[in-house]
Amino acid sequence: MSNIAKTSITSSCSCGLSTFSFSIPNELLPLPTYLCHCNTSRRISGALCTTYVDIPLKPGDPKPDLDSLTAYASSDILTRYFCPTCGTHLYLKYNSDGHLSVSTGSLDRTDGVVEFKGHMWISDTNDGGASDLIPSINETPLKRWASEALTSPELARGWKHTTPNPNKPTFPPPPAEKLHAHCHCNGVSFYISRPDTLSHVATSPFPDLLVPYHSSTSPANPTNTPWWLPTPTQYLAGTCACTSCRRSSGFEITWWAFVPAANISLSDSSPFERYFGTQTAYRSANHCVRTFCRVCGSTVFWDGDERPTIVDIAVGLLDAPEGARAEEWVRWCDKRVSFAELGRAGGFVKGLEEGLKRYGDERDEKEGTVDITT
Structure with missing residues (x-):
């Protein structure tokens, strides 16, 4: 087992308060991720979509120091952890089994390590959000799911909610809008x-x-x-x-x-x-x-x-x-x-x-x- 080829990856925040290194067996690479467009992801990040990959830790492996980070339970499914000094979102901890995911932007590399496979929770965007702006990566079209990846209905590029929105503003708008x-x-x-x-x-x-x-x-x-x-x-x-x-x-x-x-x-x-x-x-x-x-x-x-x-x-x-x-x-x-x-x-x-x-x-x-x- 000690001869298994591995790749060392480091996750860190902008100010350097939180740094965590871990090794991944090369046979598990690249780690898959899906661009999440759900309302929660957009509101907790300010971005149009977020991406995380699971950290393949075994029992007894070192874990990141979550106590130094700010915890935010964004739902009853998971808790998010970010740096209290610089604001970098770093980890997700799932309530079901305690497994951890790490934000891809905090990693010291993604090429050969992360594979962006598709878009999920597009239905929360009303207009397709960033999925229409990133239809493919490395000339490979990205699949687009209404909610959970792989299990929910797929949506075509250009999808929008068709139900009229009574709160939609007129255009051009009144000055006070x-x-x-x-x-x-x-x-x-x-x-x-x-x-x-x-x-x-x-x-x-x-x-x-x-x-x-x-x-x-x-x-x-x-x-x-x-x-x-x-x-x-x-x-x-x-x-x-x-x-x-x-x-x-x-x-x-x-x-x-x-x-x-x-x-x-x-x-x-x-x-x-x-x-x-x-x-x-x-x-x-x-x-x-x-x-x-x-x-x-x-x-x-x-x-x-x-x-x-x-x-x-x-x-x-x-x-x-x-x-x-x-x-x-x-x-x-x-x-x-x-x-x-x-x-x-x-x-x-x-x-x-x-x-x-x-x-x-x-x-x-x-x-x-x-x-x-x-």
Whole structure:
């Protein structure tokens, strides 16, 4: 048994408080995972989907130190564990047998170790969520299940709930319309209003999403082009594969909407402030602060020192009646995954880039428009 070939894997949070190494027999690799789109996964992460793999521990094997982490029982099925300092979601512990799963974004590698096999719990999204944006990985189509993987009905790409929603807003909307956003425990709750004259007062250089940081093009925005307003009624939304986002969230991709602070209000209608409710702030780099809910661990904001008038909001918190992608409130940038060159799960990021392009082409053809975020 001692001659069995194994691969050593390390899971760690962004700040380094929690680190756990374990070995997996090569014959068990790659470990399968399914992208979960359920309401709970989105609310506890701020992402449009989450991914975990089971840790194949045997009796007597060392286990991660869960006592140093914050525990959150998101259901009667399992408890989630995240870092109380940086907010990285790390582990799931199942009540049935105590087995552990680890978030794929916290692992030091995924290529050859993790296999993304399909999408599950799409029915919770109302509009297909991120499953329409990641239809395949490594040129292999991903299956799509309504609820549990393998056992529930499969759904076609482009699926949406067909039952009319009486709460669906009119479009174009009245000026007073607001969109609710909240984490799973509701310790962080706020509203977003539609773009208005104050939205144009915000200032910001161009983000990596539009002007790649690792290029010769300057991100300076001397004329203050309002890149965060791709249409009069929508905010720009995008995806990020950078190491900092991955390690701070615990998941491969973060999903951000760029919203002026002037268009964010608290549940009591008071203006936006830093930082309200159950948020904890973590300075993940010398130029930015990330916040997460200290109760349920959900990513909430990315707040850059160079653009204090615009805040990145985790899209998984948005409670849009039309669906998880919140398409009547945000317009997804389909030209690039931010910091794609840093994406550690190469096939995953490439699949997202290809899916975004297809999604954007289909959207523009349907609208008869050209994407102005180009």
